[in-house]
Amino acid sequence: MEEEKKEITEKELDIETIQKERNEYLEGWKRAKADFINYKNEETERTKRFSAITKEMIVADILPVLDSFELGIMSSKDEQSKKGMELIRMQLEEVLRRNGLEKINASPGDQFNPLYHEAIGEKESEYAEGTIAEEVGIGYTLDGRIVRPTRVKISKESKK
Amino acid sequence: MSKILGIDLGTTNSAMAIMEGGEPKVLENHEGNRTTPSIIALSKANERLAGLLAKRQGVVNPKNTINSVKRLIGRKWTDAEVQRDKQWLSYDIRESAHGGVEVKLGDRWHTPEEISAMVLQKLKADAEAKTGETISEAIITVPAYFDDTQRQATKNAGEIAGFNVRRIINEPTAAAFAYGVNKMKNEKIAVYDFGGGTFDISVLEIGFDPETKEQTVEVKATGGDTHLGGDDFDKKIIEHLVSEYKKAEGVDISNDPLAIQRLKEAAERAKHELSTAMETEINLPYITSDASGPKHFMMKLTRAKLEDLVREYIDRSIALVKEAVTAPAPKGAGLKLSDIGEVVLVGGQTRMPAIEEAVKNLFGKEPHKGINPDEVVSIGAAVQAGILQGDVKDILLLDVTPLTLSIETLGSVATPMIPKNTTIPTTKSQVFSTAADNQTSVEIHIGQGERPMMADNKTLARFILDGIPPSPRGVPQVEVTFDIDANGILNVSAKDKASGKTQSVRIEASTALSKEEIERLKQEAMAHAAEDEKKRGVIEAKNHAETLIYTAEKAMKDAGEKVPQELKDSINTKITNLNAVKTGEDKEAIEVKTQELSEELQKIGEIMYKENKAGDTPTDQTNHDQPSTGNN
Numbered sequence: 001m002e003e004e005k006k007e008i009t010e011k012e013l014d015i016e017t018i019q020k021e022r023n024e025y026l027e028g029w030k031r032a033k034a035d036f037i038n039y040k041n042e043e044t045e046r047t048k049r050f051s052a053i054t055k056e057m058i059v060a061d062i063l064p065v066l067d068s069f070e071l072g073i074m075s076s077k078d079e080q081s082k083k084g085m086e087l088i089r090m091q092l093e094e095v096l097r098r099n100g101l102e103k104i105n106a107s108p109g110d111q112f113n114p115l116y117h118e119a120i121g122e123k124e125s126e127y128a129e130g131t132i133a134e135e136v137g138i139g140y141t142l143d144g145r146i147v148r149p150t151r152v153k154i155s156k157e158s159k160k
Numbered sequence: 161m162s163k164i165l166g167i168d169l170g171t172t173n174s175a176m177a178i179m180e181g182g183e184p185k186v187l188e189n190h191e192g193n194r195t196t197p198s199i200i201a202l203s204k205a206n207e208r209l210a211g212l213l214a215k216r217q218g219v220v221n222p223k224n225t226i227n228s229v230k231r232l233i234g235r236k237w238t239d240a241e242v243q244r245d246k247q248w249l250s251y252d253i254r255e256s257a258h259g260g261v262e263v264k265l266g267d268r269w270h271t272p273e274e275i276s277a278m279v280l281q282k283l284k285a286d287a288e289a290k291t292g293e294t295i296s297e298a299i300i301t302v303p304a305y306f307d308d309t310q311r312q313a314t315k316n317a318g319e320i321a322g323f324n325v326r327r328i329i330n331e332p333t334a335a336a337f338a339y340g341v342n343k344m345k346n347e348k349i350a351v352y353d354f355g356g357g358t359f360d361i362s363v364l365e366i367g368f369d370p371e372t373k374e375q376t377v378e379v380k381a382t383g384g385d386t387h388l389g390g391d392d393f394d395k396k397i398i399e400h401l402v403s404e405y406k407k408a409e410g411v412d413i414s415n416d417p418l419a420i421q422r423l424k425e426a427a428e429r430a431k432h433e434l435s436t437a438m439e440t441e442i443n444l445p446y447i448t449s450d451a452s453g454p455k456h457f458m459m460k461l462t463r464a465k466l467e468d469l470v471r472e473y474i475d476r477s478i479a480l481v482k483e484a485v486t487a488p489a490p491k492g493a494g495l496k497l498s499d500i501g502e503v504v505l506v507g508g509q510t511r512m513p514a515i516e517e518a519v520k521n522l523f524g525k526e527p528h529k530g531i532n533p534d535e536v537v538s539i540g541a542a543v544q545a546g547i548l549q550g551d552v553k554d555i556l557l558l559d560v561t562p563l564t565l566s567i568e569t570l571g572s573v574a575t576p577m578i579p580k581n582t583t584i585p586t587t588k589s590q591v592f593s594t595a596a597d598n599q600t601s602v603e604i605h606i607g608q609g610e611r612p613m614m615a616d617n618k619t620l621a622r623f624i625l626d627g628i629p630p631s632p633r634g635v636p637q638v639e640v641t642f643d644i645d646a647n648g649i650l651n652v653s654a655k656d657k658a659s660g661k662t663q664s665v666r667i668e669a670s671t672a673l674s675k676e677e678i679e680r681l682k683q684e685a686m687a688h689a690a691e692d693e694k695k696r697g698v699i700e701a702k703n704h705a706e707t708l709i710y711t712a713e714k715a716m717k718d719a720g721e722k723v724p725q726e727l728k729d730s731i732n733t734k735i736t737n738l739n740a741v742k743t744g745e746d747k748e749a750i751e752v753k754t755q756e757l758s759e760e761l762q763k764i765g766e767i768m769y770k771e772n773k774a775g776d777t778p779t780d781q782t783n784h785d786q787p788s789t790g791n792n
Contacts, residue, residue, distance in 0.1 A: 035180065039180075064425070064426075064444075067422070071454075072446050072454070075449055077453075112204070112217070114203065114213040114214070114216040114217045115213060119217045119218075120417060120421060121417050130204040130205070136417075136418055137418070146191075
């Protein structure tokens with residue numbers, strides 16, 4: 001009788017351990033499965049993002065070229081070649097625009113907003129202190145994401 | 161259970177990572193970047209900014225833009241570092257009531273903990289937005305040289321930000337964790353951390369007790385320079401470019417903020433490019449102008465020149481490493497350089513090949529790299545978080561197949577079924593066919609190894625599937641399935657789709673090769689790669705030739721009288737010619753003769769096409785390119 005009782009208790013303990021193990025394994029399995037599904041969904045998202053990132057990298061590399069055009073046009077004295085350069089710039093801008101690139105608007109007197117603007121210096125101007133005094137470098141968004149903030153000088157109090 | 165966030169709270173930049181699916185993953189911040197500037201500001205519009213936004217307005221708002229607060233956290237006002245940093249920090253600091261430091265932001269004085277907490281708060285909010293979960297626990301890393309007060313202050317910063325800080329761990333330890341160098345070994349490791357603004361070297365001793373399975377990490381020595389970093393490299397490059405330009409063009413552009421801004425970006429890009437290229441060009445049209453008109457900037461920068469420019473910094477870091485390792489305690493660890501078992505590189509600047517080379521030469525061993533050096537500390541913190549939250553359990557560790565498992569196909573080619581390094585358990589199926597007409601059985605020959613010819617790999621098992629109904633070659637469909645369970649036991653089954661007949665075999669030891677055996681097989685594969693490729697090419701040509709001969713004979717038989725005897729003779733000659741070279745090993749000869757036969761064969765097609773114009777009978781669509789199991 002005692003013997004049997006002991007055996008039953010032992011078996012019960014065994015079952016308990018096995019049940020515990022089973023739950024642990026099931027939990028691990030469920031988790032792995034869930035992780036995999038999540039991973040797959042994320043991977044799809046990432047693949048989508050990947051082409052966006054590739055585009056962003058290429059476009060970001062082209063921006064200095066646009067800057068150079070801008071500067072070239074500004075310092076060109078020969079009207080004919082100036083016109084030509086303007087047209088090439090427009091052509092380039094059009095290509096980039098079709099790919100989702102947009103200029104960030106920033107005019108003197110606008111409120112400075114670090115979400116879109118990067119301050120690189122101060123300048124005395126006719127505009128209210130702390131607002132944009134001058135746009136120094138054009139900023140761009142690509143499909144709504146900021147690829148480069150507009151570089152601006154901030155208006156400081158006039159000494160006059 | 162909520163996830164634990166691993167945070168690398170840096171002097172200039174911070175990063176965060178989390179465990180997902182048993183793997184650490186770096187989280188992007190709200191702006192979409194993987195690192196966040198450790199900067200807090202109170203804008204002129206009285207708005208509190210954190211991270212990139214704070215950085216963007218820093219130049220015009222220096223008094224209320226707090227950066228590098230990590231240099232002050234947990235320090236006493238009288239500390240030499242505080243007195244020194246006070247000179248160049250752009251914001252106001254003062255002694256607090258308890259002899260600590262206070263920082264002025266707007267009208268209020270804050271402790272460095274509060275400022276750090278604002279950075280952590282941003283990370284927390286961004287992490288929660290990214291994961292869609294509430295994250296209330298964190299592990300934060302600190303430099304190995306941080307004392308108790310600095311650690312406590314960092315912990316407090318975490319608590320202020322709303323985290324339950326589970327651990328404060330050392331940055332070098334986290335980096336070592338990320339590389340998994342802590343696996344059950346007693347070892348001394350050196351962590352070389354060259355960041356944007358600081359350079360740290362740490363010597364750690366990792367102890368592992370096999371009885372208790374307990375692991376200890378002891379910091380043996382630390383060293384470094386809190387004012388040496390990648391930013392110094394950039395400055396040096398810009399200085400060089402400006403002075404070279406002055407020499408060449410006679411124009412000083414150092415006072416033109418826009419020119420300097422463009423130069424700075426170009427210099428940074430050049431520095432990155434020179435990590436992979438030997439030479440790069442810096443091309444900035446219309447950089448400035450003088451009386452004679454616009455001026456352009458165009459200069460080549462070589463890797464050698466860059467290394468020459470920053471050599472003093474690299475040498476200085478190496479001298480500091482030597483001191484930290486070899487100097488007697490308390491200055492150093494009192495070890496020999498050869499005592500260091502592993503070396504880990506941390507910080508963006510270690511991407512520079514010259515730095516990697518210098519570290520490698522010093523220790524005489526390849527340093528660990530591969531994980532993004534800007535993220536490795538946060539990844540290590542996430543790994544530690546994973547251990548705490550129970551993600552990293554032995555039970556979830558999955559094995560991989562060490563070698564490719566293949567099946568033999570026509571011409572003794574080993575056709576891979578499960579490539580090496582595939583995570584198991586896994587299943588793969590592929591349909592094969594017969595190589596000869598009326599073939600009623602196929603032999604399934606299973607091999608293991610990287611060589612393309614079955615004879616050169618290790619045979620695991622063979623079995624025969626018979627009872628395939630007689631049919632022309634290429635018609636029967638035999639589905640072969642390889643299934644490896646989590647214990648590495650391989651089940652291979654073959655099923656004839658027509659008769660439903662199945663045969664299978666169970667192989668217990670498909671992954672139980674010894675380490676030496678695996679290495680040997682891999683080495684052999686590498687050594688024979690070229691020769692094997694050639695062999696495989698010949699066999700492919702032979703198989704192709706054989707298929708074409710079969711097609712030709714069948715076409716002639718099918719077309720019967722419609723094909724003129726002349727053409728039949730000509731095709732038969734070509735078949736004889738091809739058969740003659742087919743037994744040899746000359747791939748080109750086989751290909752030439754195959755091509756000749758193929759051209760001749762097209763004439764049958766032309767004739768049939770003309771014939772069929774009226775009749776419209778469907779053409780034979782049997783695909784003869786399928787691999788066929790080799791039992792001919």
